[in-house]
Amino acid sequence: MNAPLPLKITREVATKAYDEVARVSNEVAGRLAARLAGETRGEVLFSGADRGRYATDASIYQIMPVGVFVPRDAADVKTALDICRDLAVPIVPRGGGTSQCGQTVGAGLVIDHAKHVRSIVHIDAAARTAEVEPGLVLDHLNTALKPHGLWYPVDVSTSAQATLGGMAGNNSCGSRSIAYGNMVHNVIGATAWTSSGDLLELGRYDAASAPARALGDYVKALADQLRPEIEAHWPKVLRRVAGYNLDIFNNQSEKPYTHDGSVNLAHLLVGSEGTLGLTRSLKLRLRELPRAKVLGVVNFPTFYKAMESAQHIVKLGDGTLTAVELVDRTMIELSLQNPAFAPTVKTALIGQPDAILLVEFSGNSKAELIPKIRQLVELMGDLGLPGSVVEMIDDAPQKNLWEVRKAGLNIMMSLKG
Template structure:
């Protein structure tokens, strides 16, 4: 049996033993066949990795069983949602766990609290459709909204055009139900200093994790406060500054964007935003891209939902033979598309 704290190369894995372990506890579909493996070799990126196996869990217990089997046999894990990643985030050489087939439910939607409890394979547009009758929406909306999953959005801290108004996925995550590679299951969210101390004192794996997080934050508090870029769309890397007390000691938001490298997401409670009843799009023209960029701070003072830019080179690509934009733009060589919302 492999050391559970090491990741074995595929050639070192007892494939037959791993297959038996998966089938023993897993109620969903597991495939080691070439067809399924070929289907999961790619995502929306240019990268390719042939996985050892593909698992389609039907229940949360299936995910827990799959992680346990992978741990016992030293198999790398790749959680996968819609496969819309453009940086190779949803492919790997070990076990790919695809939640988008069965774990797609909204377990609870509370219009009064403006929250939704969701499974990781839920498609974003399905959440939009469920929230819309209540005048609500989930703010972050990447261009892949018709096929990306909430678990995937949590994995890469997705943004979308409306992050100007409603922030990134991390800004809208209230809590996460997570599973660590060693089998520890936790529900994490905002954590006050008092709660952190209480949990850190527990003689359990969970207690040791809270103690380690408390030590990490205390040791590097000055660096976390001064060296983390204060950007509204900072989505790359580990957002350890979310652990600071002034940010609520928010473990769920610190985990958002970590691409499954720290935990496997079993479920999430996310915050919903009020959707404006009326929207209008204004296109503004500028002499060049720097001029358009200089105008953005003043535009933000008006509370737009979206501010997106394009320049003459992008527009020229639409005027090549065989392509017609069909859009009359204001004079200029750069443009800002500004969406505003209101009561109607």
Template sequence: MRLIQEKSRKSINSKLQEELIKSIQGEVRFDDISRQMYSTDGSIYSILPVGVTIPSNADDVSAIIEICNKNNVAILPRGGGTSLSGQTVNSAVVIDFSKYMNKIIEINSDEKWVITEPGITIDNLNESVKKYNLHFTPDPSTKSRANVGGAMGNNSCGAHSIIYGKTVDHVKEMEVILSDGNKTNFSEISGNSLEYKLAQNNLESQIYKGVLDISDKAKSEINKRFPRVNRRVGGYNLDLIHPNSNKINLVNIMVGSEGTLAAVTKAKLNLEPLPKYTGLAILHFKDLIESMEATVAVLDENPAAVEHIGQMIITQARKSLGFSRNLDFL
């Protein structure tokens, strides 16, 4: 029975692979080596994907999603694969944005925004806007490899979230591909624009109606129960869908959704001026409790970041040739 099931699975996957190859300009990889390469990320998890696609443009993404939807196969958007919780591994068709869809489309230094594809790394994006004295502020420790699309999917923060907030605070608009393969744009809308969306007879209209229905029915519970902490990045941002106004912005629920709602093919991001001056203060404590108590007082000084480095990390760094030469001050 198991052998029959395996043959059936391979036959279905072969047909899916053929259909994808005929439909997109990018790459389609269903070989065992490629599947093994994409079966892991920065986490401890390992799950073989059905196959791997590497789109070259938004039309490719649309075709991939439409074909997988028709064949009842899950899709999994992926960037740098730096996630620590297994967000980029699953039994699905992986859509890798990092190879081809990594271009900056437009930079507006006067209005301080950039339009970019999702596959660019955060460091490369910031290198491109640095000449305008601007930067995209979410800065996870993996920013040299982490993609902007991944930052949006995870609602990444970084060390400087104390002053800059989370990724959701810096995404203005998105171009997305819905589950039916259709392309649309999400941004803040209200009034006639919202009424027009609601009057349509398509999936996008159903999404707006559904989200508004959930928001209206659960508004009091959402306001009462959602935790109000600075670095809350888990789960859907239901508290930001329709926050006590007649406006709605589906970008707010897309950010942090980990690719479960739609695939982002382009985004308009807010940029902040680079700080004119930076400084570093290093405080030494006897134990963890003492350092945590001091953090309360430190926050009163409005620092850009507060980082705790424990004894174990310092000890291991001293044993490393690469790090030990930089630890004379400790």
């Protein structure tokens, strides 16, 4: 085996490679902008100010893109894909930019779906499904579903900004994933363009078209080859959002991918962060809106105790437990410093807890749920924390507290330094 290169040489090589990429990018940027302007109806944004605005998201990361394209429709997205392939320019699909881990920043062409590519293609209330474009914001979908008594239950805290395409790319979870699962459990189909420009319809593996089936066969062979490694090292957890779902053929998570044990090729896209395909539409599984909810807010003297207690709390479910959500001391203190949130937060506190857990039960009536709160109170007493639960039976205080939790990103951004 050759000895590793000295650090200085490695840095020189990396710097030279970066400079070459930057030079090539500068050379093609003009052609890229000209072709996008001439062949599409979308907005072509290549000024320094526009690129700077899209160089970051809700994360701490910053990477200047070669340019930004805001398509008018799906046809514009396909044309942009073809142009980028011709010019060898990477693509960075973008939704609401709410990611805190930098998934929507990159040195390629940012394609912003959120402004125009955001239609609800179809709602089938009887089948409890909806087909949507990737730029649709979650709250906008749920507003349209409410008259049908339905909702999409991947309830992320940034629901007023987060797009369904971005949520699928990240395999988002949300507060109520204990009951309803992550994005991967609630996406039942997808249409997406591959890098070659082919449009694939991804759904059940056993009913796939020939091109999709060929893709599935390839991934299955890869997963079968790596099966011992996957079984040995894949995390066996309820919420896994680590990336590619190679285990769809041999599930390693606590929650199955599908309710009937089938394999769904759309699940390969979920969590891939735009690296495997460019989504045209998603088919989503909807749920019935809960008729009643009750909330128990458990106050803990230490953060560790809150974490340790969660494993016991989740056993209270019987199908009614829908959320166990943490609010730590940092968030509590920042909320108390904000006059808009302080009165609501105080209603949830007993003394000065180091952390609280929001434990929600949902069902057909409050009468059937109130005993679950009593069980929670008894459980905390058994765990050495009597008198630690604030019971919220009425809807208004529950709603107010969840709104504070959903404002968590904004509240955290107020942290000095």
